[in-house]
Amino acid sequence: MALQRIVIRGGGELHGEIPISGAKNAALPLVAAGLLTPGTLILDNLPELADVGFMLGLVEQHGAALARGPRHVEITAERITNTTAPYDLVRKMRASVLVLGPLVARMGEAKVSLPGGCAIGTRPVDLHLKGLEAMGARIELADGYVHATAPKGLKGTTIRFPFVSVGATENLLMAATLAEGETVLDNAAREPEITDLARCLEAMGADIAGIGTERLIVRGQPALHGARYSILPDRIETGTYAMAVGVAGGRVELVGARPDTLEDVIDVLNRCGVEVTPTERGMAVKRNGHRVAGVDVMTQPYPGFPTDLQAQMMVLMATADGAAMITETIFENRFMHVPELARMGANVTVHGASALVRGVPRLKGAPVMATDLRASISLVLAGLAAEGETVVNRIYHLDRGYERVEEKLGAVGARIQRVPE
């Protein structure tokens, strides 16, 4: 794909409505779950994103047949013909590691390239591997690959996570559905995407208790069957566009949003003066004239403030009337947007895991470089608030997680364009 950039002329308010897509971070494990059954898993409300395309390509090369329509896929893994997830696919997207649990559980074997570090931190997968080991798999690491074998199948056990991990919870939850006996996952992640995965697994015949809590109890089944499931709306996309309205001003209805999946974020927005109200179709977000107030936030596992909205929140605080302390507790290197925002006139000082943001009346347009998905969209938001022109380079990260971003923002009045680099 040719390199592209996004050009934004800031300063205008946003008015109208934005449709919210299906959640990327629910879609990825749900596609992997298609490997658990020889039956057909039908997923609706599938977001059209680069990451979803990578994940579908991955399950396809494991032997799944795909039938795709708009926002819809049918995955039939009648036979798994290949249990190796190669480096070339895994390096494009870390969530590829989510095929490990389903493959070992169903086939007794899998070889998955180790995902490696990425821009936001080292991101090891030790909890995924320890959990599979506790379920009886033998784990070997060689040549950059994890080779997991469980020729007699996985066995249920109790796994207590030392800290909360979304991916490890998902991988082991999927593995446990086909294990022999009962698996207890303690200190499990409670993100809405995990609830979505658990509900879909139930529809496929899994027996799971404690859904939505930090203790998941799974009674393994000999096999799962096909099902049809509609993916929940993306709470991170919702929060991002809510913050865009906070940054630019105006009033926008986020159609299809599920406010119950982002209560903490809505509370923060209301406290800083961005009005969020539920509507019949989703939620409405409004800011009129006045500058927002500074509000401190700390990222936390769900139901706390999501790390995936930290960069966008920083942009909102960058133009606040006052100061805000933003603390990142999930990833050790998730402030790469700070130097780029500074080039646009933001006043941010980083001390370890905290960033002190002193609001300025106005940001200024500049050419900037996107380093990861949420950093990229934060620069787009900054461009909406800035005087003059902002050019965001290296936008392929954006297409991993935001569907038709320039169309969605353009439709509510943003002056935004995608152009070749």
Ligand SMILES: CC(=O)N[C@H]1[C@@H](OP(=O)(O)OP(=O)(O)OC[C@H]2O[C@@H](n3ccc(=O)[nH]c3=O)[C@H](O)[C@@H]2O)O[C@H](CO)[C@@H](O)[C@@H]1O
């Ligand atoms: C595809 C997907 O859903 N991605 C999300 C998922 O990522 P992901 O599932 O990778 O994030 P985790 O919740 O696992 O990571 C949380 C923390 O635990 C660490 N860790 C994790 C696993 C492990 O085995 N060992 C370990 O040390 C990570 O490096 C990180 O510091 O949750 C993150 C936290 O909400 C989000 O930012 C990502 O958008």
Ligand SMILES: C=C(OP(=O)(O)O)C(=O)O
């Ligand atoms: C970090 C993210 O995704 P991933 O875990 O797929 O890298 C994200 O969605 O912000």
